[in-house]
Amino acid sequence: MTEAADQALLRRFLLGLAEGMNAAADSTDKIRDTLVKVSSAYGRDDTDVVVLPTVILIETAAGDEGRVAIRSSVNASFRFDQIAALYRLIDAAGRAELTPLEGITRLNEIGAMKPSHGWIVRTFGHAVLTTGLALLLAPTWQGALVAFVLGAFIGVAKLVRSPTLQIVFPVFAAFACATAVFLIAPYFAIGDPIRLLIAPLATFLPGGVLTTAVVELAAGQMLAGASRLVFGLVQLSLLAFGILAAGTLVGVGSSSYVALDSGDGFPWWTALFGVLLFAIGNYLHFSAPPRTFGWVLLVLLVAYTGQVAGGALIGASVSGFIGALAMTPVVLWIATLRHGAPSQLTFLPAFWLLVPGAAGLVGLTEAIGTTRGYEDFAEALISIMSIALGVLIGTALYRVVHQGAEEIADFHIDVPAALAEETAPPFWARLLPGTPRSFWGRRRRAASSPRRADASMPPPLAEKSAPSSQATGS
Structure with missing residues (x-):
């Protein structure tokens, strides 16, 4: 196979x-670092990568020999089993254990993977997920029962795989769940109706998108971070x-949109349950x-414990900062273990x-539906930013401890080799004899320049006789 074909396969594999x-909701800076590492493992250190949430560009080689591949990213999302298989493939590619063609085949197999659980189990899982979150947000038995039913309804509806419906489905889900909760609230003690609504809508909440957006902005990825931030809002x-x-x-009246105190309906251990x-x-x-x-459960316990401690020490509006700061190093540490779990597998449940x-x-619902307005909207933004800041600081601390501090990169642009000029040596080096462009060499050249400049002077005898002697010897 020719080198051009090999590069084309590598570009397709990297795309x-x-x-x-x-599709695994990774940040663009992490994607770029991963692709550069994989390309280097396959012997290509001249690869340049540009990653945006919807566009990917990869260039191999440089100059006139460079070739660029571009791909418009599809609106797909991976399940946790697909994310785990993808990261196993990335680990193997980082060691060049398979060819790019084999890697493309593996990627297609990952995209076509069937869920390990049937639709009934997956629907029941969404109902259980919703019930557990309801016990944390609105702890009443009636509220937990309503959350289980609504979670099962949303779980069945999410089984429909249609790109068109996925755009409008969150609005439909919020409308259907809110209608049911508002109609039931006057007759059953379900607790706070607004917080109860969060449970069945949890997997639609853009918490991970907003946090990733802030991390990308802090990493200098302005286009990716700004676009994700707008999408999340x-x-x-x-x-x-x-x-x-x-x-x-x-x-319903405007008072129904105001979050109420959760109360003490359940003992403390209910939250752990x-x-x-x-x-x-x-x-x-x-x-x-x-x-x-086990790893997901560990991260969830760390995140929840940090959030509770933050609420007791600082306040509810920034309690997520402590939870995010506590769980981020744990997530990154688990990802480095041989039998650990990819970071996205543990990050996303912790976000939710x-x-x-x-x-x-x-906060946004209260701001629009009540007269409190900007105060609630500001609290919502503070809540989002506090968790994003916790993730950012936790990531930075982990990298400093685990990898060491990195110096700030210098701004530098390589000049083409044909136009590059010889770099002048430092002054101290030019004082030493025998170094390039030394002052001593310049003096010797200046002393001999009159003799060499005279074109009429015949060359030395040795220089004239050398060719003839060599010819004789040959």
């Missing part, structure tokens, strides 16, 4: 890896619109590999448990 990591607004539309249809149910629900609904369940998007949804 597939980038598209898969986009629009998704929050659509969910809030569905809730407000249901409230208008049912005819809710975290366990939340982990089980994620495992069943997203078809996670069995070996990852910390509910950065849930706090934003509550």
Whole structure:
């Protein structure tokens, strides 16, 4: 196979890896670093990568021999079993254990993977996930029962795989759940109706998108971070619109949009039971590999403990900062273990448990549906930013401890070799005899220049006789 064909296969393989990591909700800076590492493992250190949430560009070689491949990323999302298989492939590619053609075949197999659980188990898992979150947000038995039923309804509806319906489905889900909760609230003690609504809508909340956006902005990926931030805020607004539309249809007052105190309906250990149910629900609904369940549960417990401690020490609005700061190093440490779990497998459930998007949804709904307005919207933004800041600081601290501090990169542009000029040596080096462009060499050249400049002077005898002697010897 020719070198051009090998490069084309490598570019196609790298595009597939980038598209898969986009489907796993990875940040663009991490995707770029991974592709550069894989390309280097295959002997290509001249690869340049540009990654955006919807566009991927990869160039191999440089100059006139450079070739660019481009791909528009599809709107796909991987289950947890697909994410685990993708990261196993990335580990193998980082050691060049398979050819690019074999890697492309593996990527296609990952994209066509069937869920390890059937639709009934996955629907039940979504219902369990919703119930566990309801026990943390609105702890009443009636609220937990309503959350289980709504979670099963959303779980069945999410089985429909249609790109067109996925755009409008969050609004429909928010409208349907809010209508049911507002109609039931006057007759059953379900607790806070707004917080109860968060449970069945948890997997639609853009908490991970918003946090990834802030991390990308901090990493200098302005286009990717800004686009994700706008997308996350629009998704929050659509969910809030569905809730407000249901409230208008049912005819609820503005007081129904204000979050109430959760109360002390359950003992303290109920929260731990809710975290366990939340982990089980994620495992069943997203078809996670069995070996990852313990790691997910560990991260959830760390995140929840940090959030509770942050609420007691600092306040509820920034309690997510402590939870995110505590769980981020644990997530990154687990990803480095031989039998650990990929970071996205443990990050995403922790995001939904910390509910950065849930706090934003509550605040946005209150801001639009009540007279409190900007105060609630500001609290929503503070809640989102606090968790994003916790993830950012936790990631930075882990990298400093695990990898060491890196110096700031210098701004530098390589000049083509044909136009490059000889770099002048430092002054101290030019004082030493025998170094390039030395002052001593210049003096010797100046002393001999008159003799060499005279074109009429015949060359030395030795120089004239050397060719003839060599010819004789030959």
